Amino acid sequence: MVSFDVQSLFTCLPVEDCISIVTRKLAENNMPAEYAVLLRHCLTSGYLLWKEQFYKQVDGVAMGSPVSPIVADIFMEDFEEKALLTAPVTPSFYKREHEGSVTANTWPPSFSTSSRFCTTTSFGFRAYGTVTE
Numbered sequence: 354m355v356s357f358d359v360q361s362l363f364t365c366l367p368v369e370d371c372i373s374i375v376t377r378k379l380a381e382n383n384m385p386a387e388y389a390v391l392l393r394h395c396l397t398s399g400y401l402l403w404k405e406q407f408y409k410q411v412d413g414v415a416m417g418s419p420v421s422p423i424v425a426d427i428f429m430e431d432f433e434e435k436a437l438l439t440a441p442v443t444p445s446f447y448k449r450e451h452e453g454s455v456t457a458n459t460w461p462p463s464f465s466t467s468s469r470f471c472t473t474t475s476f477g478f479r480a481y482g483t484v485t486e
Contacts, residue, residue, distance in 0.1 A: 359429070363421050364413035368396050371414070371424050374431045395420050 376389040399410040399418065414421040433449060
């Protein structure tokens with residue numbers, strides 16, 4: 354079994370990619386494209402206050418925003434679909450949870466079961482996983 358967890362998901366989400374994925378999914382489901390315009394406004398107009406100084410958030414989505422968990426879910430769903438379609442070995446079981454994902458597989462002989470961490474994926478995310486036999 355392998356468990357993966359994305360570190361700092363909200364603050365690492367690529368905003369433009371999120372908007373693009375949501376726009377595509379809206380079109381696929383015959384939903385109004387105006388939702389993507391509203392989403393762009395929500396994701397690109399975040400400000401925060403620190404030590405009596407206002408800052409504009411330029412990376413990721415705002416923690417605490419009601420739209421952030423939804424955008425993160427949609428992004429991760431798209432990421433997982435792409436990752437599973439391009440995986441060199443198809444997992445026999447895959448389940449995403451709120452805090453990460455779990456997969457079981459018959460690993461190829463070249464896969465080291467002694468490895469403790471996966472550090473990157475082809476999509477650039479840092480995922481940490483523990484491999485158990």
